[in-house]
Each structure stands twice: as structure tokens, then as C-alpha cells.
Amino acid sequence: MSHTLLSGNEAIAHGAWEAGVLVAAAYPGTPSTEILENLARMEGVHAEWATNEKVAFEVAAGASLGGARSLVAMKHVGLNVAADPLFTIAYTGVGAGLVVVVADDPGMHSSQNEQDTRNYAAFARIPMLEPSDSSEARAMALAAFELSERLDMPVLLRSTTRLSHGKSLVETGERQECRGPAYVKRAPKYVMMPGNARRRRIDLEERLRKAADESERSPFTVAEMRDTAVGVITSGVAYQFVREALPEASTLKLGMTFPLPEQKIRAFAAAVERLVVVEELDPYLTSRLLALGLPVEDVGLSHIGELSPGAIAAAFGVEPPETREIFTDLPPRPPMLCAGCPHRGVFHALHKMDAVIIGDIGCYTLASLPPLSAMDTCVCMGASIGMAHGLERSGGAGERPVVAVLGDSTFAHSGLTGLLDAVYNGGASTVVVLDNRITAMTGHQDNPFTGRTLMGETAPDVDIVAVCTALGVADVSVVDPNLLRPTEKALRAAVAAPHVSVVVTRAPCVLLTKEHPDPFAVDEEACTACGECVRMGCPAISRGRDSKAVIDTTQCVGCRQCVQVCKYGAIVRTGPSCDFKGRS
Numbered sequence: 278m279s280h281t282l283l284s285g286n287e288a289i290a291h292g293a294w295e296a297g298v299l300v301a302a303a304y305p306g307t308p309s310t311e312i313l314e315n316l317a318r319m320e321g322v323h324a325e326w327a328t329n330e331k332v333a334f335e336v337a338a339g340a341s342l343g344g345a346r347s348l349v350a351m352k353h354v355g356l357n358v359a360a361d362p363l364f365t366i367a368y369t370g371v372g373a374g375l376v377v378v379v380a381d382d383p384g385m386h387s388s389q390n391e392q393d394t395r396n397y398a399a400f401a402r403i404p405m406l407e408p409s410d411s412s413e414a415r416a417m418a419l420a421a422f423e424l425s426e427r428l429d430m431p432v433l434l435r436s437t438t439r440l441s442h443g444k445s446l447v448e449t450g451e452r453q454e455c456r457g458p459a460y461v462k463r464a465p466k467y468v469m470m471p472g473n474a475r476r477r478r479i480d481l482e483e484r485l486r487k488a489a490d491e492s493e494r495s496p497f498t499v500a501e502m503r504d505t506a507v508g509v510i511t512s513g514v515a516y517q518f519v520r521e522a523l524p525e526a527s528t529l530k531l532g533m534t535f536p537l538p539e540q541k542i543r544a545f546a547a548a549v550e551r552l553v554v555v556e557e558l559d560p561y562l563t564s565r566l567l568a569l570g571l572p573v574e575d576v577g578l579s580h581i582g583e584l585s586p587g588a589i590a591a592a593f594g595v596e597p598p599e600t601r602e603i604f605t606d607l608p609p610r611p612p613m614l615c616a617g618c619p620h621r622g623v624f625h626a627l628h629k630m631d632a633v634i635i636g637d638i639g640c641y642t643l644a645s646l647p648p649l650s651a652m653d654t655c656v657c658m659g660a661s662i663g664m665a666h667g668l669e670r671s672g673g674a675g676e677r678p679v680v681a682v683l684g685d686s687t688f689a690h691s692g693l694t695g696l697l698d699a700v701y702n703g704g705a706s707t708v709v710v711l712d713n714r715i716t717a718m719t720g721h722q723d724n725p726f727t728g729r730t731l732m733g734e735t736a737p738d739v740d741i742v743a744v745c746t747a748l749g750v751a752d753v754s755v756v757d758p759n760l761l762r763p764t765e766k767a768l769r770a771a772v773a774a775p776h777v778s779v780v781v782t783r784a785p786c787v788l789l790t791k792e793h794p795d796p797f798a799v800d801e802e803a804c805t806a807c808g809e810c811v812r813m814g815c816p817a818i819s820r821g822r823d824s825k826a827v828i829d830t831t832q833c834v835g836c837r838q839c840v841q842v843c844k845y846g847a848i849v850r851t852g853p854s855c856d857f858k859g860r861s
């Protein structure tokens with residue numbers, strides 16, 4: 278045993294490793310990504326980035342069939358993608374322990390919506406554990422595998438951003454080696470056609486009854502009796518906020534939040550004068566406690582966004598805990614495409630073409646912000662192609678070209694089926710695959726088009742062009758998006774095609790390139806202040822004296838995109854070849 282300062286994600290990975298996890302799969306997504314990145318570095322684990330969360334879930338489920346303790350991790354919206362296998366694997370049950378880690382993002386720090394995954398546990402009828410710090414995250418990850426095997430059910434481990442990324446002390450242990458029995462054919466358990474599924478449905482209720490007993494006995498549910506004037510029932514990171522805001526209040530911290538430990542809850546409720554539930558996001562516990570007939574008092578806490586000790590103190594009408602403002606004088610850093618991002622040129626061209634740009638999720642979503650303002654929609658991963666096809670078929674875009682734009686990782690995640698659909702149904706929209714050779718937005722994870730795996734091994738170099746051709750796209754071209762004219766030409770040709778066309782814009786993410794050419798600078802005499810380069814939205818370019826362009830040479834990576842839009846030759850290379858005398 279040793280003590281280490283770990284984030285919730287690191288602790289979950291460690292707990293799973295100690296439990297002897299053999300196979301782990303995930304699709305990256307903040308705030309869950311580091312779980313797999315950590316597991317990939319641990320001895321004895323096969324860890325992989327799956328193409329999407331559904332596939333990741335199925336990989337883990339298959340490994341569990343084969344007697345390997347398995348883990349799948351994702352962010353909350355990933356569980357929507359993986360929901361199909363989730364609901365039915367609740368019926369089949371597992372081979373060796375199967376743990377599903379889902380990290381919610383209250384407050385949407387890096388997500389397109391806010392979801393409370395606790396509802397999924399109840400909806401799919403699978404047990405759920407909710408850690409409140411890193412130490413519990415490790416212990417629960419370990420315990421979740423044992424619980425999964427005792428109950429013959431997948432177990433959901435729910436985290437939230439503060440837990441996943443916050444650090445606290447963890448006592449870690451050694452790894453147990455525990456391979457389960459090899460796969461045996463058991464069709465009545467694993468083949469979910471109606472006759473078998475009906476029997477497993479009844480069996481699921483029996484397993485849930487056992488899970489409820491486990492919940493009553495769970496060491497993770499702890500009643501802490503202090504002043505009994507107020508009793509707070511809470512779970513997860515909300516427990517920490519309650520302890521800060523209401524240090525005198527009695528608390529019942531629920532570790533297993535599906536099924537709920539009804540007797541423990543009733544006993545706690547009977548021992549306090551006022552009973553309040555403090556929970557982040559949906560009134561998940563509140564509605565269940567009210568259904569039990571318990572007198573839960575509504576103190577008016579919001580169900581939108583993150584909780585905080587201050588918000589809890591305000592709801593209870595007590596002094597907020599002392600907080601210290603740190604780093605108050607930092608300059609604002611609004612999100613934007615990086616200087617030299619190869620996506621920029623594509624959006625510049627699409628904007629000029631007055632295309633309706635049906636976007637997707639990735640770094641490129643930032644093109645929706647001014648000055649590029651080059652995106653019309655962004656809904657969920659992979660949505661761009663289907664939505665563009667629907668819009669094009671509706672005729673609602675009139676004469677304007679309809680262009681779907683998505684990254685290489687998103688294309689692998691859920692773009693392929695949309696593209697096949699558009700081809701099959703005789704669409705005529707254009708699809709742009711922004712192939713920057715990486716899953717950039719979530720921190721540079723590999724994907725099937727990068728030629729490397731999460732374990733650092735070489736993977737087959739799957740060619741996006743060949744994939745599109747195989748899906749029936751007649752018109753596929755490849756351009757370097759740093760070259761603006763050829764990019765615009767390829768896009769114009771693609772939108773003119775009478776059928777579905779694909780343009781693959783291929784240039785590595787600028788952050789993958791370690792060495793850059795000399796930066797550029799503006800020749801003030803030649804600059805007319807027309808603003809064309811500023812409209813590219815590069816963070817290295819701003820307006821200076823007399824509204825003329827200024828390039829911050831510490832940010833400029835020499836991509837040459839701005840040089841190509843300047844009609845006056847006012848942007849020139851610095852360094853030895855500089856052809857103006859540094860008038861700035």
C-alpha cells in the first residue's frame with residue numbers, strides 16, 4: 278500500500294488495474310479521456326481506442342464473455358451512443374466483471390449538453406456506484422468488478438468533471454490476477470431473441486433484488502450523524518460541497534445510487550428533523566425519496582449546471598464558506614482555432630462560397646465563432662452528414678450549396694453510416710473530412726486513420742479516400758487546406774457535382790508539428806488595412822496602428838494562409854530572408 282495524489286480518472290484506472298482488469302476500451306471524451314490513457318500505461322492491460330462508444334462497450338462486453346475483467350469508459354453523451362448494447366447486456370449479464378465508467382459534465386465545461394447518467398442506471402436497470410473523491414473512485418472501481426460478478430450484471434461507475442479532474446490522496450494496492458473461466462456457449466443467457474429475452478427479463482428483476490440487498494450493505498453508503506436539526510442525503514462530489522457549506526449538518530452519503538438502500542434512507546430520515554437532498558443536475562434522488570413518501574424539503578437548489586458550496590450555503594441561508602480567489606488578473610482567452618490550424622482555410626473558402634455549413638463536433642466547431650462565423654449547425658458527433666443530406670433533400674437551402682464538415686475521428690465515430698445513407702438515397706450534398714491526422718479536440722488521441730494505436734503500436738494505415746470510394750462516393754478529392762486556392766477550387770468542383778462528393782482536406786494538426794518555418798510579419802507600408810487577413814480569425818493577427826494588420830511573431834507558425842489572402846503582398850517572412858526592414 279502507498280499513498281499517492283491522484284485525479285479521479287487516475288484513481289479509477291488504478292482501482293481497475295488492482296482489480297486485474299485485462300481489457301479496457303473507450304472513445305475519448307472530456308472529462309473521461311485520461312482513464313484509458315492511464316490504463317494503457319499499466320502492466321497487463323490491453324487498452325484500446327474504439328471507433329465509438331458503442332463499439333467500445335461491445336469490445337468490453339465481448340472480453341467479459343471471455344473471462345476477462347473488462348472496463349469501458351466514456352463521457353456522458355457517449356452513453357447515448359452505447360445505449361443499445363447497455364440495455365440488452367443488462368439482460369444477458371456478464372462473464373467476468375464488466376464496469377462501465379461514465380463521466381458527466383455538469384455545467385458543460387466541454388460538452389454540447391448536460392445529462393445526468395444516474396437516470397440511465399435506473400432506465401437500463403444496472404447497479405451504479407458514485408464516488409465522492411479519488412480515494413473512493415479507486416475503491417469503487419475495484420469493488421465494481423466484484424459486484425458485477427456477484428450480481429451477473431454490468432456495473433456503472435459515475436463520475437463528474439470535478440471528481441474526474443480534481444486530485445486527492447489515494448491509498449493504492451497491488452494488482453490481483455484474476456482471469457475468469459474461459460468462454461462457454463450459453464445461448465439461453467447470451468442470445469437475446471424474444472423467448473430467451475423474456476426469461477432474462479424476469480431474471481433481471483431477481484438480480485435487481487439482490488442488487489438492492491447489496492446496496493443496503495454497501496460500505497460506501499455512510500451515515501454521519503452530527504447536528505440532527507438538518508439531515509442531508511447526497512452522493513458523489515455534492516457530498517464534498519455539503520461538508521464545506523454545512524459542516525454541522527448530518528449527512529447520508531449514498532455510495533450506491535441504484536438501487537437505493539431504502540432501509541438506510543428511511544432510518545436516516547427518521548433520525549433528523551429536516552430532510553434535504555443535495556444533488557447535482559436532475560432531481561434523481563429527490564423524486565425517488567418523494568416516491569418513498571419521505572418528507573423531502575425543497576430548499577430551491579438549481580437543477581441546472583454545477584453545484585458549489587456557495588450555492589448550497591445560499592439555499593440554506595447560512596454564511597458561505599471562505600473561498601480564496603486565485604489568478605483574478607489573468608487575461609481572457611476565448612476559445613479559437615490555433616494559429617496555423619489547417620481547418621481555417623477550409624472555412625474561409627466555404628464562407629466565400631456562401632455554403633450552408635452543417636457542422637459537427639471537434640476543434641473545427643470553433644469556426645462558428647466570429648470572424649469566420651462559418652458554421653450553421655453543431656448537434657452531436659456524426660450528425661453533419663445526415664443533417665446535410667436531409668437539408669439538401671428538403672430543397673430548403675435553395676441555390677446555396679449544402680456542405681457537411683467533420684473531422685477524421687468524427688468520420689470514423691459515426692460519419693461512415695451517414696455517408697453510406699446519403700449515397701444510397703441519391704443525395705447531392707458535399708462532405709468535407711478535415712483530416713488533421715489526429716483526434717485533436719480531446720487532446721491528440723489516435724484513431725483508425727492515424728496508423729497508431731493507444732498502446733503505441735503501428736496500425737494498418739486505413740485510407741479515408743478508399744473508405745469513401747468503397748461506400749460508393751464517385752467523387753473524392755484530396756487537398757492540402759493550407760493551400761487556399763486549390764482548396765477553394767476542390768470545394769467548388771465538389772458542390773457542383775450532381776451526386777454526393779467528398780473533399781478530404783489533409784494536413785496534420787499544427788500542434789503535431791514541432792518545427793515551424795520562420796514567422797511572418799506585416800510590411801506596414803504595403804498594408805492597406807483592408808482587414809482580409811484579420812477575417813481569417815488567426816489569433817496571431819490583430820489590428821494595430823491605423824487599423825493596419827499586426828502579426829504577433831511569437832504566435833505565428835508560418836502557415837502562409839494569411840499571405841495567400843493578402844492582395845497587396847504586405848505579409849512577408851521574417852528571419853534572414855526578410856525583404857523589408859522591420860518597420861513595425
Ligand SMILES: Cc1ncc(C[n+]2csc(CCOP(=O)(O)OP(=O)(O)O)c2C)c(N)n1
Binds near residue numbers: 306355388658717
Ligand atoms: C458521443 C461523443 N463522444 C465523444 C465526444 C468528445 N469529442 C468531441 S469532439 C471529439 C473528436 C474530434 O476529433 P476530430 O473529429 O478528428 O476533429 P479535430 O478536433 O481533430 O479537429 C470528441 C472525441 C463527444 N462530444 N460526443
